[in-house]
Amino acid sequence: ETGVTQSPTHLIKTRGQQVTLRCSSQSGHNTVSWYQQALGQGPQFIFQYYREEENGRGNFPPRFSGLQFPNYSSELNVNALELDDSALYLCASSSPSGSYEQYFGPGTRLTVT
Amino acid sequence: GQQLNQSPQSMFIQEGEDVSMNCTSSSIFNTWLWYKQDPGEGPVLLIALYKAGELTSNGRLTAQFGITRKDSFLNISASIPSDVGIYFCAGPIYGGATNKLNFGTGTLLAVQP
Numbered sequence A: 001e002t003g004v005t006q007s008p009t010h011l012i013k014t015r016g017q018q019v020t021l022r023c024s025s026q027s028g029h030n031t032v033s034w035y036q037q038a039l040g041q042g043p044q045f046i047f048q049y050y051r052e053e054e055n056g057r058g059n060f061p062p063r064f065s066g067l068q069f070p071n072y073s074s075e076l077n078v079n080a081l082e083l084d085d086s087a088l089y090l091c092a093s094s095s096p097s098g099s100y101e102q103y104f105g106p107g108t109r110l111t112v113t
Numbered sequence B: 001g002q003q004l005n006q007s008p009q010s011m012f013i014q015e016g017e018d019v020s021m022n023c024t025s026s027s028i029f030n031t032w033l034w035y036k037q038d039p040g041e042g043p044v045l046l047i048a049l050y051k052a053g054e055l056t057s058n059g060r061l062t063a064q065f066g067i068t069r070k071d072s073f074l075n076i077s078a079s080i081p082s083d084v085g086i087y088f089c090a091g092p093i094y095g096g097a098t099n100k101l102n103f104g105t106g107t108l109l110a111v112q113p
Helices: none
Strands: A005-007 A011-012 A019-024 A031-037 A046-051 A053-057 A066-067 A072-076 A087-094 A108-112 B004-007 B012-013 B018-024 B031-039 B043-050 B055-058 B061-065 B071-076 B087-094 B100-103 B109-113
Touching: A005 A087, A011 A019, A019 A087, A019 A108, A031 A053, A031 A072, A046 A066, A072 A087, B004 B087, B012 B018, B018 B087, B018 B109, B031 B061, B031 B071, B043 B055, B043 B061, B043 B071, B071 B087
Parallel strands: A011 A108, B012 B109
Antiparallel strands: A005 A019, A019 A072, A031 A046, A031 A087, A046 A053, A066 A072, A087 A108, B004 B018, B018 B071, B031 B043, B031 B087, B055 B061, B061 B071, B087 B100, B087 B109
């Protein structure tokens, strides 16, 4: 069974640029959630994708957007990067069973300068 | 969103000691999840709890779902150096039909050999 994978591992961008982060869900999981984790804090929910549709969103502006593909993999896009967007971005996948158990990938460390 | 407070914020213990930490919420939760996160990595699911009063073990870890459904407890027995990390409680946010997680503030555990 393959776990959740994310790419890239690290990324450095300049303020105002755009970034795309990628996630492959765990085998058998059709739901993908994205979280932002600032240094020293717990993860904060950005949004969730189920069956290629956004299925709930946290308190993040529209410049945070996403996609889910037929193979359940997902992308997180952030436009007009700001310094405060520097964080660890985590992807989590979950099964269609309805349980709340989410399994996280290793994350992408984004630094905005 | 829901406020999840964890205590203590940090713990510095000797190898072999037992550890207790807890998580409290201002609202009722139907599910409690406990995660461990190593620096620069994604959270790893340790234990999931689904019923009030439930006591579940995973090796040296034991977690309990509080009777009031507003709290949960995690105990680690006979700590070892690899227990070092940040422990988060998490639960689904009320109001949606999806499995979005709200994370606690975290407890940092340091174990001295």
